[in-house]
Amino acid sequence: MDPIVVIGLAIYGAALLAVARRSRGTTAIDYLLDGRRLTTPAFVATLVSTWYGGVLGVGEYSFRFGISNWLALGVPYYLAAFVFAFVLAGRARRTEVLSIPDQLRAAYGPRAARLGAALVLLMAIPAAYVLMLGDLLRIYLGAALPLGMVLGTAFTIAYVVAGGFRSVVRTNVLQFCLMFGGFFIILPVALHRVGGFGALWAALPTTHRQWDGGMGVQFVLVWYFIALQTLVEPTFYQRCYAAESPRVARQSVLISIGFWVLFDFLTTFTGLAARVLLPNLADPVLAFPELGRAVLPGVFNALFAIGLFATVMSTAQSYLFLGAATLGHDVVPELARRVDERKWTMIGLGAVGAAAIAIALALRSVIGIWHDVGSVVTAALLLPVTLSHFPRRWSFSPAGAIAAMGAATAVCTLWLVVEYVTGRYPLGIEPIFPALVTSAGCWLASQAHTASLGSGPMPRLSSARPAPSTPRPDPDQTARLR
Secondary structure, eight states, X not given: OOHHHXXXXXXXXXXXXXXXXXXXXXXXXXXXXXXXXXXXXXXXHHHHHHTOOOHHHHXXXXXXXXXXXXXXXXXXXXXXXXXXXXXIIHHHHHHOOSSHHHHHHHHHXXXXXXXXXXXXXXXXXXXXXHHHHHHHHHHHHOOOHHHHHHHHHHHHHHHHTTTTHHHHHHHHHHHHHHHHHXXXXXXXXXXXXXXXXXXXXXXXXXXXXXXXXXXXXXXXXXXXXXXXXXXXXXXXXXXXXXXXXXXXXXXHHHHHHHHHHHHHHHHHHHHHHHHHHOTTOSOXXXXXXXXXXXXXXXXXXXXXXXXXXXXXXXXXXXXXXXHHHIIIIIIGGGTOSSOOHHHHHXXXXXXXXXXXXXXXXXXXXXXXXXXXXXXXXHHHHHHHHHHTTSOGGGSOOHHHHHHHHHHHHHHHHHHHHHHHHHSSOGGGOOTHHHHHHHHHHHHHHHHHHHHHHTOOOOOOOOOOOSOXXXXXXXXXXXXXXX
């Protein structure tokens, strides 16, 4: 335990509590989306910091597989984000819904919305980030991993609960600055120790300079399909729903891509420097923390540690709130006639946090959680959610959407279970591929069935459901909020 790091983390924690604010207003739209007031600078800061929480996993990946970290965990997500920006961001904002299940309800009906809510909730449980938060508290404060996860999750809930989405955004802005600041501190120092970029590149093992890290085409290619998760990523949609306008949503995603490219440059080369400077490191998950201890003096190592915490916590808090909002807005109202969505979202923070801790303790692998959950949810939601924003003639029928989500989930889960039991995937194929093929087959069957009926484009279904005790605003109210 480094006393300087402890003092720095205490100051950081106090700053988070000071920056967090109570939500404005009492309606669901105020607590869940801060009244749709999100401007471009705030949108960029919250999206960039939210979408980059796996910093210890990135350190491990770049330490083990080299430059392929950028090609596998970076480039595919940039491409998917470009598609989201130009095709979906503006459309999502114009829908005026509050969540992905709301969008599924409007397109395919309530049964599809319920299934979609379950899948969004699975994606939103931040097990990987709670695990990394516990690891950081173990590394820097000596806390046992389970205790670290509990303490880190409880503190995160404490500063998010009162302010809702507003607190998430305001603290994300602070964390955005800290995460970039931490790596701007360490990378120049590490490069100086190595002797510059040229010396770093020459000192790397041959496999670390290969585009696939020596692991083969499928190893990298699967991440290009998992990156399609971006097109159904609930945190992207949540921020688009909260944006001031469709234009703000679209341009903010595009600006965010530039910041992700920069941050991937910083983290990838920091991981490569750790591989050269710490070649005998037993646990690659510790690549960044151990490099900071090795090359940075006390105060600067503390600032770098704070940057690591900020990177992880920014994502953990965003997903905790997203999962809680899914429970409070999409799940509980289906089970009861009159629901206080704000109250149940607050309760949901604790429930989602407990679920995240339990899953993290069971799996203990950041990359494994990303891979398995990302494969299931991406395959199930990709086509139904994406096509729900397009004219009905290109989309699913309500029954087809339910079949696609259910069948893709079942196929992907079966593939993962077989791998768990036998040690290899059926036919040696990654689970996301047969699941996506299954979803596409359901879409073709839906199209063929609709054509056989000889019907024209069907009208969109109503998104209405029994009103909760905190009513949704009518269109005139929404216009005034914007």
